[in-house]
Amino acid sequence: MRSDDVSYTLEDCLDALIDYRGKTPRKTEAGIPLITAKVVKGGRIETPNEFIDPKDFGAWMTRGLPQVGDVVMTTEAPLGEVGQIRTLPVALAQRIVTLRGKAGVLHNDYLLYALQSAPVQAQLLGRSSGTTVLGIKQSELRRVSLALPRFEEQAAVAAVLKCLDDRIDLFRQTNATLESFVRSLFKSWFIDFDPVRAKAEGREPEGMDASTAAHFPDQFESSALGVIPKGWRAGKMGGLCHNPRAQARPGDLPVDTPYMGLEHIPRKSIALDSAGTAEGLESGKFWFQPDDVLFGKLRPYFHKVGLAPCRGVCSTDILVIRPIEARWLGFVAMHASSDELIAYATQLSNGAKMPRTSWHDIAAFNLVVPTEAIAQSFDDVARPLFRKIHANIAATKLLAEVRDALLPRLVNGKLRLPECQEEIREAVA
Structure with missing residues (x-):
């Protein structure tokens, strides 16, 4: 004071x-x-x-x-x-x-x-x-x-902390924009089949180079899922990914192991910018790896699906979904977090007060499977953007740590503004 x-x-x-x-x-x-x-x-x-x-x-x-x-x-x-x-x-x-x-x-x-x-x-x-x-x-x-303190000093102290929060918000907005781009591209390629329609009409597909466009067919054919691009096939989610159930015992975990509960997964966003630690965990969990998809199976209508930025453990109310091959990451992540799969999982979930879906149901989800070359082309676009999202999450974490360290010292007057500015410059340099 x-x-x-x-x-x-x-x-x-x-x-x-x-x-x-x-x-x-x-x-x-x-x-x-x-x-x-x-x-x-x-x-x-x-x-x-x-x-x-x-x-x-x-x-x-x-x-x-x-x-x-x-x-x-x-x-x-x-x-x-x-x-x-x-x-x-x-x-x-x-x-x-x-x-x-x-x-x-x-x-x-x-x-x-x-x-x-x-x-x-x-x-x-x-x-x-x-x-x-x-x-x-x-x-x-x-x-x-x-x-x-004096009103003018209140404003100055708050401005410093608010500057950090504004930068955090900017990183979050950037992540939302990156995810929106990947999702739009996914819809264009794999839901609306825009590149195939363009080639069928004698046009060059928009937004891609010639080598990528060459992977897309110029015709459609009938399938069990309706009309799909020629050479693609009707498949199931479980044919492209699996659900590793690597048990994690709380007593064996370092206390600083990242922990993801349902409370840490935002709605309708794959950017997991919040996490806890294994300290104090009492029940069994599951291990996850970087780039695993974490799917909240409790009340799936909450639409809690994220892409893991690191290795850690998660609640047993979360399904760990891992592509069978690296090239399918973007395709699997976008399907797993789509409105269509969420609606499907919600409809099949069991339980009146606490409905849950299961890996069995998720694995049975019908989808149109492209060729491996097209899956690789999509992943080549999506994966760098996922990396950027993860880098922004790391930057956000650093800024939040700086803010949380400065907040009590600024509010109680133990840190003056000139010293604070220097600490910020050192932390984010």
Whole structure:
């Protein structure tokens, strides 16, 4: 704490505290994004996957409207995760409160980082209640104290940390763009058969060199799966990949072994930029290798499928899928993470409350299999982009470690801004 810091309770330094607990909105397939506790994690708001009807927005948001820059915090299950609203409109779900700093007293960006600091997290835990699930009442939340430097220094401290977060976001956006490109190419080649259609019509396929185009036929033929490119064949997923079940016993694992649980796999993204460690694991797991596809088999409709960037162990609720030959990596990864396979796995999953799919079902998924030469050509494009995604994940991890190391020292005043800038330059050089 700096000598000139002033201690405030949250109640005294907030302009707004919007609390929608106790209400449940009617959810729709599309519409206004709904911020739920499930998408607030790691200091950011992940892409919402639940919505409310725009017609219901006015009737629902009667306790206050959020603004850009407001900080949201989860109040239970889990307690104390925070993020910041960047775009509007959004709706607020249960287990979420929205906090807005008082002008000239508490900078919203600084609030975002102060709430993540160990002293404030300890206060939230200390003021929580509940046995099975810890939560905090609004009256207790208002009594949480913050030691605030001058407003201008708050802005400067937050700007340093936000710069690191912005770079992390840029890497994530780049990964999303890279994945989108691979997925679009996969659809063009193997779902819509665009290069074959072009050659059948006497045109040169777009976006590829002559040697690659030469691998594609210029005719179609009938098959068990309908009309497909001539020389290709109807096949099964299990003919191109397998499910190694290499058992990992917790007691034999180094504590720093990377661990992937379902909670670490994002929805609809193959970029696995989050992981735990084997420390504290108590039950058996499965080993995975770099470039294995990790498929969340519990509630497959959550669409949790990623491409392993390293060697590690994973939950038994995750299927490890490995191509039988390296050339099939891109093809297998894109099929495994496709909407079509997810819908298929969801339909066949067993269990009412906790539906699961199985390797048996995944292996039986029908697909049109190209020639090995075309599979290799696709992998030649996809694999370097996968490598770039993995490199960006490593860079993101480094930046997050720098941010997490700087955050407590900046917030409590033990590190001054000039020293901080030098540490950042050394870390990311």
